[in-house]
Amino acid sequence: MGKGQGQPGKSAAKLASRGKGRPTASEAGVGRDALIDxxxxxxxxxPPSQVTSTAIARKANADPALVRYYFGNRENLLFEVAKQIGEESNRPLPPGDPLALLEDMIRGTFRFTRSAKHMQRLMIEELDSxxxxxxxxxxxxxxxxxxxxYARILEFDDEGELREFDPFFMYLAVVGxxxxxxxxxxxxxLLAPSGTTKEELAKSYEDFVVRLITDGVRKR
Structure with a gap:
């Protein structure tokens, strides 16, 4: 009798352990997308080091076990966050005016950085290792x-408007x-002009960088 009753007990405990958090998800409406958000x-x-599974679950009002359930581990979850945020800027470029496409790429990187201000550090410090x-x-x-x-932008430059540049170095430069x-x-x-809001400064800086790079690669 002890043996017969013991097995279901172990099985139930194992299932409870594996399934921990699923009832919470159902009752609170917490799913995969909620954890990503x-x-x-x-x-x-x-900073990324403080974005732990526990912190993410607490923010989503869920059980930390849901991170393992949906993603397997924290690394996979953070990769999905990076992938979701950068999806728009990572789409293959359609043919078009090379200078306009270059500007779109630069502004897309700025949007990516604004979407999660620690995202670049996440990719470098966390996901790369x-x-x-x-x-x-x-x-x-x-x-x-x-x-x-960036390489495709050069391929679209049929009229020779642009100076040659290294696509890899351009990517590194714009990200940095x-x-x-x-x-x-x-x-x-510390150095910002008095009375300038952060939003105004960010817009002016982005416009400055766009002009700096597009003017730098445009043939005179």
Whole structure:
């Protein structure tokens, strides 16, 4: 009798452990997208190291077990956040005016940075050193997409309007320039003209960078 009753007990405990959080998800309406939204919101406030599974679950009013249930681990969840935010800028470019496409790429990177101000740091500090080879490979492929788009801009330049540039270096430069407005916030706030709002400054900075790069690659 002890043996017969013991097995169901173990099985029930195992199922309870594996399924922990699912009733919470059902009752509270917390699903996969809610966890992505919670992680994305936290990345606006905190460095990636502090965006833990527990913090994400708390933000979504869910059980931390849901992170494992939907994504397997925190790394996969954070990759999905990065993928979702950058999806628009990572789409293959349609043929068009090369200078206009270059401007769109630059502004898309700025939008990406604004969408989650710690996203660039997330990719560099967290996902690039992820323990999962699968996540690292996904991230590698995902970052190759904008490099390919910069290469396509040169391919579309049938009339020779642009100077040659290295697509990889252009990607690195635009990411670095846009990210510094976030990572360099203390210096920017120290030097910003009196009476200028952060939103006004961000817009002016983005416009300046667009002119700087497009004028720099345009043939005179």
């Amino acid at each position: 919670a992680a994305r919101a936290l990345l606006q406030e905190l 992820a323990s999962s080879p699968e996540v690292r490979e996904k991230m590698r492929e995902w970052n190759r997409s904008p490099v390919s788009n 320039i846009s990210d510094f407005f976030v990572s360099g916030a203390p210096l920017i706030e």
